[in-house]
Structures are given as C-alpha cells and as structure tokens.
Amino acid sequence: MPREEDTHSMVNFLMQGFDSPLTFDLENADFILSFGCGLLDGWGSSGRMLNVWRRWATNDRQHKTHIVQVDPRASNTASKADLWLAPSPGTEAALALGMAHVIIKEKLYSKEFIDNHSFGFSDWFDEKGLEHKGFSGIVLGKYSPENVENITGIKSRVIIEVARKFASANAPIALAGRGKGTFPGSLYEFMSVHALNALKGRVNNKGGTLITDDVPLAPWADVVYDSVANNGLTKERIDRAGTLRYPFTRTLIHKFAEVINGSHSSPVDTLLLCSANPAYTMPDNQSFIKALKKIPFIVSFSPFMDESSMMADLILPDHSHLEKMVDIVRPTGIQYPLYALSRPVVKPLYRTRHTGDVIISLAKRIGGSIASSFQWANFEEAIKERVSGLYDAGENKVSWEDVKKNGYWYTPRHFFGKRSDIFKTASKKFEFFSTKIELAIKTYSKGLRPGKPSGLEGKSFDDALLNLGISAKGDEVYMPHYEEIKSGGDKNEYPLLLLPIEFINLATGWIGNPPFLNKTLFDYQLTKDDLFVEVNPKTASRYGLTEGAKAILKSPKGELSVRIHHFDGAMPDVIFIPFGLGHTAYDRYLKGKGVNPNEIIDPIEDPLSGQPVWWNTRVKLIKI
Structure with a gap:
C-alpha cells in the first residue's frame, strides 16, 4: 500500500538521483522545521522519535534544539514544539517557498553548496542555447512573504523570522509529511520542503538529510519466466504506475480500482491480499469495495477477519506477529543501513501457516x-540467503546465526560532508531543476513510446500539463513550486474542509486497533460507539452545535454520523476526524466502534505523482 515513504523516494530520485526514501539525522540537528510530521504522534519509528525528543528537551541552553511544527491543528507535536504555525491545509509548499525567498533574498544560503553541488539555482542556458529560468528567480518573483501570507494565512513577519532562524542554525533540517506517514504526500510540496535543506547545504551533512548505502542483502536468483509471465509483462500495469502518465510512481492502488470499475468485466481474475486491508484503509474505500466485488477469485492471507477478508473466496490465515519470522529493512527515516529480524516468541495457537511458506509450496506444486x-524449502531459507550478503559485504561481518541471536545488523558510521560523486542525477548535482521531470513530461507530451499506447499522441505540451494536473508554466514545472490542490465538492454546498488525523495510540493500518488501546482513548474522542470530530468552537456555534451534539458529516461521497468536540486548537472551518475506527469487521471490541473517514473522502490526484490527495475533501455539518 502507498505510504509517505513513496513520496520521499520520488523526491530523492528526482532531486538527487537515488531510488530510495530520504533519511534524516535528527539526533544531531539543532533546528527542526517539521511540515506536518507527527513526530510525537507516531511518525517514523516511535521508539526512536520519543528518545530523540527527550534528547532535544534535555539539552542545555547552549545546545538546545529548536522545534517548529507546521500543522493546521494543535497536535501533540505542535503543542510541545517551540513554535506552532497553522497554515491553510494544502498550502505548505507555498510556506516553504516563502521561507526560501527570505533565505535567497538575504543571501543566507550555503554559497559553497549552491555554487559547486547544485543545478538549476540560477538562470542557465542549455546545449541548444535556450535560456532557462533558475529556481532563485522564480522564488524571488512569486513567493514573497507578503504573497505567501495571502496564500497560507501565516503573517509575513513570522515567515521572515522563522526563515532567518532556520538559516542561522548550525544544523537545521526541514521535514515534509503528514501525521504518522501512513499515506502518501504531495510531490511538489515535498520537493519544496527539501529545497530548504539544499539551500542550507544540509544534504549529507551532520544533522541533515543523509545519502546512505543500501543494506547489502544478497539478491535472489533471477526469476525464470514462462510463456504466461512473458505475455503478461508485455502489458501495461492495471494501476498505470510507471507508465508515461505516472512515470515516477511505484503503485497507484486507487487506479487499480478505477480501471476495474470502468471495465465491463474485471481484467483481474485472481487477487491475493497479504498484509493489506484495502476495503478499509483506502480513501474512498467504497470504490475499492465495488472493484473487489467484480474480481472472480480473492484469496486473503490475513490472520484477522477484516473487511477485505470478509469479501474473500478463500482465507489462508497467516501467523500473527508474535508467531512468525519477519525481516525489516531500514525502518522509516533511519539514517543508517539497518536490517532487523523479528523472530517468533510463541508457537502458533491455531492451524495457521506463514504466508511465505504457502507461496513457496504453491510454486513447487505448479512446477516448471x-x-x-x-528454490528454497521454506521462508526462513529465503531470508537466510538474503542475509548472506551482510557477511559477504565485508564490514561488520555477521552470520545468519548472529542475526538470529541479536535480531539486527546495522552500520552507524557515515561520511558526513561528502559531496563529490554522491548525486546520481544527469547533472551529477543536486537538482533544483529536475532533468528527470523535464524528460518525462516532454516524452509524455510527444507520446514517445514505441509499441505502447499513449494517451496524448499528437497533443501539445500545454495539454500534457493539463492532463497531469499541473497549473504551473514554463521551467517552473520542473522545479519545486506550489500547486493549489482543487477539491471535488462545490464550496458553496460544502463550505467546510475535512482533514483526517492520526493518534499514536490508534492503529490506522491494515491491522485493527487492539481492544486495550481503545481504552486509552478519551471520552471526547470515542464514547461507546460514537466517534467525535474536532471542531473550532466558532465554527460549531455557526451551526448551533454544542459540545457532544450529534451531527451528520456529509461529503459528495457519502455521510457519517458523528458527535462534536469543541477544540480551540482546530482551525476554523476545518473538521478534524480520527483515522482508525469505524470497522465493519473484526470482533465485538472493534466492529461498529466509531466511523471510518475513508467512506466519505473524495480523493483527487496529486499533480504528476497521481497519488490520491486524502486531506482536501469538502464537507458540511448537518445538525440532528
């Protein structure tokens, strides 16, 4: 399932040339500029984040880490930060570029990094002699603090103040994200935030974003394709990821459902579901449920009777997490190569079987x-073969038995400040002007893909931008910039904005919340079966909604029954609704507890990446 990591991977690929997520040396940073990351709300590895926050908080005044949280809601992270900025939802890119304007105008950027290790900062000429606008010129021309104030609602003096503090810090870092990072973000927004790191030369520097080696796992032998596989590989993916229209995106699960729903009969005849519950977790999950109903044969490997399993034709239950072996390759945001092995601590309680073993056994039965x-006897042998690469890599040699005993392998050493030969872009530098975006869009506009269908054969460049959802023009298209995300609903009919939120003590993934964690929710979040939404008191008073009042929350996609919680930390005219409840499956401890925001989310596609925008649904409140 797509996550925030996927957006970070695209940013790393487009600006630095690496096909892997960004990593962050938070432990050594002295200024954290977080654009929505719920650092205390479950973002990244929670144990790491709680530990590093304690470290930031206990540093003496001379070594204090200053934390600025950008968030339209007073989350736990925002409440404990040194400064909280609440821009209008979806305008974070403009805010980042407003700060970039100040840094560039006042020449507070790293001249050494910009002059020697970046491409596209200043105006330049290509090999044909054509002049191109640089990132600095566009930012100075469009993103003055006064203009950005009109977009975001953040005062220009505050933008200037934060930009100067960020630029004057010894080891600042800017982070892009939303909540726990469960869902993907906006590509141009994440690029805009990362541009702040580049301006200060915080790429591969202590306390900045790091370029690290991959975990040296041994590759498995190449797959031998049969005629069926070869025939399938000649076709485009059903979700359209990696096609001309979506060149940088690994997976577009919502397009998978869209294609199936738009077909007379399902192009998929068999669907295997492993560690996924899309019937619950997908924005606009009703569309995915509709698609599942059209697929002839569905197999679920879930150990739980979740929403997707209830629609399956066959359930082959996996072990639970305490009963199985699982490997973890570099948890989110970790700044060094790390490999962890989770081993079973109890024997399986029921007649379950490891999904990896099931797949291997099915392959052997098919034959050929x-x-x-x-070629392995079981899943453990497959992992063991991969782990052999950790020994063969040379440094920090470990055997399979060492990893099984210790549970992890890592290499914390890093060459901070190394800049030569680290970027894998066409320019061999950090790219403000992404040559990969330029090539992809120009190729898309010309329909150049021999032997493949093209949706824009013979169309103009402007038509291509329109189809990609990009409103920018000229060279700005290839650089970090602010794209206003349009919502599907009519603002007059649906005057409010719905913004789902995540709590550290409320599971939002494919596994439901443990019953005992439900006990940690406050009675203004969940009372019996009623879910509360957070509403600014001024907004609630306009609708005559008192504390605890019942209301209908309606969007163009549907409606939910909720109760009202007055919260001064909620932005006016924005409704904040928790993710993680509203299950229609599982047991009596989860089923029917609260409502699922995904039922009424009306997602549109993020420009260029195509990922679903889940934070921009227009809604209205109806008093009951």
Missing part, C-alpha cells in the same frame, strides 16, 4: 520454471 524460481 515457477517451481525452479522458488
């Missing part, structure tokens, strides 16, 4: 090239 491609 498929069986020969799965």
Whole structure:
C-alpha cells in the first residue's frame, strides 16, 4: 500500500538521483522545521522519535534544539514544539517557498553548496542555447512573504523570522509529511520542503538529510519466466504506475480500482491480499469495495477477519506477529543501513501457516520454471540467503546465526560532508531543476513510446500539463513550486474542509486497533460507539452545535454520523476526524466502534505523482 515513504523516494530520485526514501539525522540537528510530521504522534519509528525528543528537551541552553511544527491543528507535536504555525491545509509548499525567498533574498544560503553541488539555482542556458529560468528567480518573483501570507494565512513577519532562524542554525533540517506517514504526500510540496535543506547545504551533512548505502542483502536468483509471465509483462500495469502518465510512481492502488470499475468485466481474475486491508484503509474505500466485488477469485492471507477478508473466496490465515519470522529493512527515516529480524516468541495457537511458506509450496506444486524460481524449502531459507550478503559485504561481518541471536545488523558510521560523486542525477548535482521531470513530461507530451499506447499522441505540451494536473508554466514545472490542490465538492454546498488525523495510540493500518488501546482513548474522542470530530468552537456555534451534539458529516461521497468536540486548537472551518475506527469487521471490541473517514473522502490526484490527495475533501455539518 502507498505510504509517505513513496513520496520521499520520488523526491530523492528526482532531486538527487537515488531510488530510495530520504533519511534524516535528527539526533544531531539543532533546528527542526517539521511540515506536518507527527513526530510525537507516531511518525517514523516511535521508539526512536520519543528518545530523540527527550534528547532535544534535555539539552542545555547552549545546545538546545529548536522545534517548529507546521500543522493546521494543535497536535501533540505542535503543542510541545517551540513554535506552532497553522497554515491553510494544502498550502505548505507555498510556506516553504516563502521561507526560501527570505533565505535567497538575504543571501543566507550555503554559497559553497549552491555554487559547486547544485543545478538549476540560477538562470542557465542549455546545449541548444535556450535560456532557462533558475529556481532563485522564480522564488524571488512569486513567493514573497507578503504573497505567501495571502496564500497560507501565516503573517509575513513570522515567515521572515522563522526563515532567518532556520538559516542561522548550525544544523537545521526541514521535514515534509503528514501525521504518522501512513499515506502518501504531495510531490511538489515535498520537493519544496527539501529545497530548504539544499539551500542550507544540509544534504549529507551532520544533522541533515543523509545519502546512505543500501543494506547489502544478497539478491535472489533471477526469476525464470514462462510463456504466461512473458505475455503478461508485455502489458501495461492495471494501476498505470510507471507508465508515461505516472512515470515516477511505484503503485497507484486507487487506479487499480478505477480501471476495474470502468471495465465491463474485471481484467483481474485472481487477487491475493497479504498484509493489506484495502476495503478499509483506502480513501474512498467504497470504490475499492465495488472493484473487489467484480474480481472472480480473492484469496486473503490475513490472520484477522477484516473487511477485505470478509469479501474473500478463500482465507489462508497467516501467523500473527508474535508467531512468525519477519525481516525489516531500514525502518522509516533511519539514517543508517539497518536490517532487523523479528523472530517468533510463541508457537502458533491455531492451524495457521506463514504466508511465505504457502507461496513457496504453491510454486513447487505448479512446477516448471515457477517451481525452479522458488528454490528454497521454506521462508526462513529465503531470508537466510538474503542475509548472506551482510557477511559477504565485508564490514561488520555477521552470520545468519548472529542475526538470529541479536535480531539486527546495522552500520552507524557515515561520511558526513561528502559531496563529490554522491548525486546520481544527469547533472551529477543536486537538482533544483529536475532533468528527470523535464524528460518525462516532454516524452509524455510527444507520446514517445514505441509499441505502447499513449494517451496524448499528437497533443501539445500545454495539454500534457493539463492532463497531469499541473497549473504551473514554463521551467517552473520542473522545479519545486506550489500547486493549489482543487477539491471535488462545490464550496458553496460544502463550505467546510475535512482533514483526517492520526493518534499514536490508534492503529490506522491494515491491522485493527487492539481492544486495550481503545481504552486509552478519551471520552471526547470515542464514547461507546460514537466517534467525535474536532471542531473550532466558532465554527460549531455557526451551526448551533454544542459540545457532544450529534451531527451528520456529509461529503459528495457519502455521510457519517458523528458527535462534536469543541477544540480551540482546530482551525476554523476545518473538521478534524480520527483515522482508525469505524470497522465493519473484526470482533465485538472493534466492529461498529466509531466511523471510518475513508467512506466519505473524495480523493483527487496529486499533480504528476497521481497519488490520491486524502486531506482536501469538502464537507458540511448537518445538525440532528
């Protein structure tokens, strides 16, 4: 399922040339500029984040880490930060570029990094002699603090003040995200935030974003394709990820449902679901449920009777997390190569089986090239073969038995400040002007893909931008910039904005919340089966909604029954609704507790990336 990591991977690829998520040396940073990351609300590795926050908080005055949280709601992170900025939702890119304007105008950027290790900062000429606008010129021309104030609602003097503090810090870092990072973000927004790191030369520097080596796992042998596989590989993916229209995106699960729903009969005849519950977790989950109903045969490997399993034709239950072996390759945001192995601590209680073992056994039963491609006796052997690469890599040699005993392998050493030969872009530098975006959009506009269908054959460049959802023009298209995310609903009919939120003690993924964690929710979040939404008191008073009042929350996609909680930390005219409740499956401890925001989210596509925008649904409140 797509996550925030996928957006970070695209940013890393487009601006630095690496096809992996960004990593952050938070432990050594002295100024944290967080654009929505719930650092105390479950973002990244929670144990790491709680530990590093304690470190920030206990530093003496001379080594204090200053924390600025950008968030339209007073979350736990915002409440404990040194400064809280609450811009209008979806305008974070403009805010980041407003700060970039100050840094560039006042020449507070790292001249050494900009002059020697970046491309596209200043105006330049290409090999044909054509002049191109630089990032600095566009930012100075469009994103003055006064203009950004009109977009975001943040006072220009505050923008200037924060930009200067960020620029004057010894080890500042800017982070892009939303909540726990469960869902993908906006590509141009994340690029805009990362541009702040580049301006200060915080790429591969202590306390900044790091370029690290991959975990040196041994590759498995190449798969031997049979005729069925070869035939399938000639076709475009059903979700359109990696096509001309979505060149940088690994997965577009919402497009998968869209294509199936738009077909007379399902192009998929068999669907395997592993560690996924899309019937619950997907924005506009009703569309995915509709698609699931059209697929002839569905197999679920879930150990839980979740929403997707209830629609399956066959359930082959996996072990629970305490009963199985799982490997973890570099948890989110970790700044060094790390490999962890979670081992079973109890024997399986029921007649379950590890999904990896099931897949290997099925492959052997099919026979032929498929069986020969799965050469292991079981899943543990497959992992063991991968782990052999940790020993063969040379440094920090460990054996399979060492990893099983210790549970992890990592290499914390890093060459801070190394700049030569680290970028894998076409320019061999950090790219404010992304040559990969330029090539992809120009290729898309010309329909250049021999032997493949193109949706824009013969169309103009402007038509291509329109189809990609990009409103910018000229060279700005290839650089970090602010794209206003349009919502599907009529603002007059749906005057409020719905913004889902995540809590550290409320599971929002494919596994439901443990019953005992439900006990940690306050009675103004969940009372019996009623879910509360957070509403600014001024907004609630306009609708005559008192504390605890019942209301209908309606969007163009549907409606939910909720109760009202007055919260001064909620932005006016924005409704904040928790993710993680509203299950229609599981047991009596979860089923029917609260409502699921995904039922009424009306997602539109993020420009260029195509990922669903889940924070921009227009809604209205109806008093009951």
